[in-house]
Amino acid sequence: MNAHAWTRTLQVSEGFRLADVDPESKPGYHGHKADGARDLAAGLDELNLLQERLFAESRVGKAQDSVLLVLQAMDSAGKGGIVRHVVGGVDPQGVALAAFKAPTAEERSHDFLWRIAKRLPEPGFIGVFDRSHYEDVLIGRVRSLAPAEEIERRYDAINAFEADAAAAGTRIVKVMLHISRDEQKARLMERLERPDKHWKYNPGDVDERMLWDQYMAAYQTVFERTSTEIAPWHVVPANAKWYARLAVQELLLAALEDIDPQWPAADYDVEAEKKRLAAS
């Protein structure tokens, strides 16, 4: 029985409708903000222990598994905060972070998964995708950056790609941070009001915001087409940052507990090495 089973309530399943999810809600969690902060700190210790064991396995060549956290969201929904406050608590030696921007000319000359495949985490690592291949069926669809039939092809290509990665040992944790349109407005306005936040604002953010409904429809299609048994989507209500961080931490913990990494046994003679070391 998994201690982090409450995160199951975030999982996208048959009949899921994004429009039914209240971004203010905190499904599965009954505590308040102060409880959330306490549970996040406690979870970090657990996360670090599991991560160190996973990393240890890789250092002695015994790791087969890895975790991949895929983060998708509208602007200002809190991806950066997840990276900072959830992933940031983990030893950087065991984390591989990839932030995907608009593809370069070289990247565009390849299949859309080419740049993604190169950044899949090695065994023993926790990989984090800040945006991902899903941009190619989100902004790609909303902005018609590729022909409709190519967009259609990509959903199946993504499923096949993720199935391969999962078969190779990667636990794929897909998260959409879901904020409301009003919450986004407030957050973007704060960026405009504070000179130390001006760099986080881009006029293009409002252009994308104008297409909110189209983006929500594109996300709905993503969930319908790519929430698979091996790599389900999770929609995390994110108007409350503390809740979203806690939920993502729980999802990572559940993935690591599923791997259940163990301290690797020594592949050398411990007593003999003690004698060699003592004599050195």
Next chain:
Amino acid sequence: MNAHAWTRTLQVSEGFRLADVDPESKPGYHGHKADGARDLAAGLDELNLLQERLFAESRVGKAQDSVLLVLQAMDSAGKGGIVRHVVGGVDPQGVALAAFKAPTAEERSHDFLWRIAKRLPEPGFIGVFDRSHYEDVLIGRVRSLAPAEEIERRYDAINAFEADAAAAGTRIVKVMLHISRDEQKARLMERLERPDKHWKYNPGDVDERMLWDQYMAAYQTVFERTSTEIAPWHVVPANAKWYARLAVQELLLAALEDIDPQWPAADYDVEAEKKRLAAS
């Protein structure tokens, strides 16, 4: 006047002799362990502010500068602890960590700096090299992995390479963590005594340890040949982990203060954007 000037005492200069450095000492710092922990926490806030500003400049295409921390040391001297407890406090989005192992066949088919150049930090980032091109004149020299004349050539090649990187805006902070031979024995013994640390031990560690004096001589040569004005070496006594972490944090702070990153001004019309956003 730089607030972190005490770290100047760690800098290698004319006439420096590694043999004169006491690994137990805490040069330039007058506090004790508890003060060190307090100062490390306070320094982290400062480090985060400077790092965020540097990163902000990069996000709006205005950053030219970066920081590169080069960590070298004998086994168990605490590189991992620096990464975990000093670098680990910084937003992972702005950190680029590269751990250099023994070169692969492909890497060996290129010049020794080929794989290094690819991992230099982008503007706006703090890069960290866990081991580096200096391995090629340390284990490379001690183990005669390359002909003597090639090793000789490398010192000048390194200086030229680092001068180029510095001219392009990278502040290079070179650190050797210096532990005593006895301290290493105690730390390796602990790894043998604790099953959860067995993975950190490798019989090869004792083989390298047997060559301690040769390694110290190779480091001495490194300091004489590659401690340049633009990229000086710092020898950080590291028997006391808390001191070493504080010292490296101070060196990073000094580098960032030298860059003196500022919040970038908006390159859009803030008031006009407020109106657009309000109407959206």
